[in-house]
Amino acid sequence: MNIVVIGAGIVGANVAFRLVEGGAKVTVVEAGRVGDGTSARSFAWTNAHRKTPRAYHDLNIGGMQAHRALRERFPQGGWWHGAGTVEWAAPGEDRDVFNDRVERLRDWGYAAEIIDRARLREIEPDIDPVAVGDAPIGFFPDEGWVDPVLITHTLLREAVRLGATLLTEQGPARLVVRGGKAVGVACAAGEIPADLVVNCTGCWSNSITDEKRLQVPLAPTSGMLAYTAPVAANLRTVVLAAQCHMRADGAGRIVIRQDHYDRTILPGTPVDTALREASELVAIAAQVVPSIGRAKAEAVRIGVRALPADGKPAIGPIGGLAGYYVAVTHSGVTLAPFLGQLITEEILSGKERNELAAFRPDRFHQENAPAAVAWRED
Numbered sequence: 001m002n003i004v005v006i007g008a009g010i011v012g013a014n015v016a017f018r019l020v021e022g023g024a025k026v027t028v029v030e031a032g033r034v035g036d037g038t039s040a041r042s043f044a045w046t047n048a049h050r051k052t053p054r055a056y057h058d059l060n061i062g063g064m065q066a067h068r069a070l071r072e073r074f075p076q077g078g079w080w081h082g083a084g085t086v087e088w089a090a091p092g093e094d095r096d097v098f099n100d101r102v103e104r105l106r107d108w109g110y111a112a113e114i115i116d117r118a119r120l121r122e123i124e125p126d127i128d129p130v131a132v133g134d135a136p137i138g139f140f141p142d143e144g145w146v147d148p149v150l151i152t153h154t155l156l157r158e159a160v161r162l163g164a165t166l167l168t169e170q171g172p173a174r175l176v177v178r179g180g181k182a183v184g185v186a187c188a189a190g191e192i193p194a195d196l197v198v199n200c201t202g203c204w205s206n207s208i209t210d211e212k213r214l215q216v217p218l219a220p221t222s223g224m225l226a227y228t229a230p231v232a233a234n235l236r237t238v239v240l241a242a243q244c245h246m247r248a249d250g251a252g253r254i255v256i257r258q259d260h261y262d263r264t265i266l267p268g269t270p271v272d273t274a275l276r277e278a279s280e281l282v283a284i285a286a287q288v289v290p291s292i293g294r295a296k297a298e299a300v301r302i303g304v305r306a307l308p309a310d311g312k313p314a315i316g317p318i319g320g321l322a323g324y325y326v327a328v329t330h331s332g333v334t335l336a337p338f339l340g341q342l343i344t345e346e347i348l349s350g351k352e353r354n355e356l357a358a359f360r361p362d363r364f365h366q367e368n369a370p371a372a373v374a375w376r377e378d
């Protein structure tokens with residue numbers, strides 16, 4: 001089968017890698033550089049932490065397990081950082097709600113425990129206990145974070161080694177439809193014919209066609225990530241502090257995000273302007289990790305979430321168009337390795353996977369289409 005995957009982010013890379021492994025002839029068409037979309041602007045926390053309902057939680061668990069298998073397969077990959085997550089309740093947050101959430105995760109078989117201050121100190125000695133106060137603390141040892149561009153690059157390099165073609169710097173590709181069927185993709189290199197086109201263009205997924213029935217309604221939000229200069233702090237886990245969320249980002253840098261700043265930064269905000277907010281965010285993080293001191297924000301990145309309107313993935317055929325399959329999702333860093341497997345099996349065997357039944361894109365084009373959500377969890 002001759003397949004074109006549009007988009008070389010973490011989702012497209014996982015899909016292309018599995019498809020070529022399964023014996024398909026694959027061409028990946030990317031508008032710009034590998035991994036330079038939302039995947040390069042992600043907090044990249046792998047988790048099923050606040051993912052409900054159960055079907056969505058389980059899909060994310062599948063993502064976490066598939067990440068484990070991938071890092072065993074590519075031991076030199078270097079993208080995986082898996083020391084877990086620590087979290088404590090926000091000042092206004094009801095302790096019972098926090099504890100109930102940890103309990104619910106445990107009931108669902110998730111590695112989640114309440115720990116005391118001494119244990120937090122062992123796990124993250126650079127966190128100031130004063131910043132935690134007497135809040136309940138959770139520890140989630142199976143979670144972690146990844147370098148999305150490294151995993152994306154490694155899988156695409158492997159796909160090319162197995163016979164795939166990778167076309168980058170192609171500008172925005174367009175879906176070519178003839179005779180009521182998708183027959184390929186038009187891009188800078190010309191028309192690339194295909195038996196099947198898989199749209200993995202994330203928040204740009206509606207840019208490849210003007211036909212509304214082929215589009216997934218999106219409710220994109222932007223997220224701001226502030227990066228410190230190298231500082232004398234060694235965070236091993238993802239830290240969900242009441243004040244902000246943060247993790248290491250290599251060479252002593254810490255990356256920080258907070259919902260308030262995500263809401264105030266709009267897509268297209270110039271990075272120069274956002275640097276002031278980023279410096280504020282670094283100062284907030286310094287309340288939790290004192291050795292950040294007076295370090296300034298060294299960089300800021302603004303990412304746009306690939307967010308279907310109801311906040312859940314949209315994976316599968318759409319609009320009754322033969323030869324066309326769409327894969328757009330938030331939490332794509334967690335989900336991509338599992339989605340790559342599921343999508344490949346559906347495409348190459350023709351067998352629908354139950355795990356995807358609740359996440360079909362056509363739900364948006366039916367009566368009782370799901371309502372848009374205002375916000376999402378990473």
Ligand SMILES: Cc1cc2nc3c(=O)[nH]c(=O)nc-3n(C[C@H](O)[C@H](O)[C@H](O)COP(=O)(O)OP(=O)(O)OC[C@H]3O[C@@H](n4cnc5c(N)ncnc54)[C@H](O)[C@@H]3O)c2cc1C
Nearest residue numbers: 007009010011031037038039042045173202223303332334
């Ligand atoms: C601030 C922020 C924090 C996040 N935190 C987390 C987190 O903690 N955990 C988690 O799991 N997820 C998180 N996410 C979500 C996650 O990053 C995304 O779901 C994931 O990166 C999406 O990957 P993708 O491959 O679908 O899209 P992208 O990485 O955007 O890739 C799409 C690619 O398609 C290309 N493209 C677009 N249009 C065209 C076209 N017409 N022709 C050819 N190519 C095209 C783009 O150039 C791009 O390279 C976060 C997102 C943001 C913004």
